[in-house]
Amino acid sequence: MAHGAEHTEQEHGLRPMQYVAIGAGLAVITIIELWISYADLGSLMVPLLLGLSAFKFVVVVGWFMHLRFDHRLYTQAFAASLTLGVLVTLALLTLYWGDAADSIRGYREWLNSG
Amino acid sequence: MAHAPAVAHGGAHVTSTGTENRKLLMWIFLGSECLFFGSLIATYLVFKHQVIERGIGPFPIDVTIDGKVEHGIFDIPLTSTSTFVLLMSSVTMVLAVYGAHQHRLKMMKLGLLSTMLLGLVFLGFQVYEFRTFGHEGLNLTTNMFGATFFLLTGFHGTHVGVGVLYLGSLLAASFRRNGLGRETGEHVEIAGLYWHFVDIVWIVIFTVLYLIP
Incomplete structure (x- = not known):
């Protein structure tokens, strides 16, 4: 039974606390994005913001939408x-x-x- | 001899490719949405600069015209808060999907309800922002920035609204007898795909529209 539950969990991604941790990580990245938009980083600003946005995109698609496991x-x-x-x-x-x-x-x- | 369709665990129908056909259909639909939102974002970017160059406000960012600084209309801290709310709704949605797959119905219902509420809060922020812009003289017909901005964010907001109704229908069905039976996990997962997509579109919109000057 325990084995079955483990199997199902693996098929459908992570454990609840791991999802919460990912969500917290995404929130922190959003705060960093906000800081970058106010900081004077010159020509680095746009690539940094686009890179962080792409990273958040990949994390949500890969883990929250389960593409990594599907x-x-x-x-x-x-x-x-x-x-x-x-x-x-x-x-x-x-x-x-x-x-x-x-x-x-x-x-x-x-x-x-x- | 005809073969019965294969059934995966939880009652989901799978095809000969090993995929669940309804889930595949949702992914293809979301792919088509990428084209839709991509076109709207491109249109916005093209016309935003036109407005700044022509000097016809209100403007999205701070602009100096004839030595006078015209302040941008965007309220970044407010939009950051609504972005945070939508991100958190993705967490509650993924917990609802987890609950549905693990047959933890209470967790699923709580996740769906929380996601709907967070979605409504996000829409509340959007309505407030639209009203504020309206008071500052920006509407669909003011200039091309207004037209493309309201078109893009309005369509996104409509998607959030549709998502709230979609999740509401699943939540209501979960309270009905015989509602959301063996295929509960698949139904909630497909709704989750839609909801997370709305979130990732906002991740792009937030960066491209609000953060990049």
């Missing part, structure tokens, strides 16, 4: 869609960032000419 097909299905999502985001930024900048330049020139 069938690999779930990971593949999600990773494929996530990759596509990130690529679409980057494509949109690449396409329209320039357009937005051009339209702003044009608008400012129009304002100055008036």
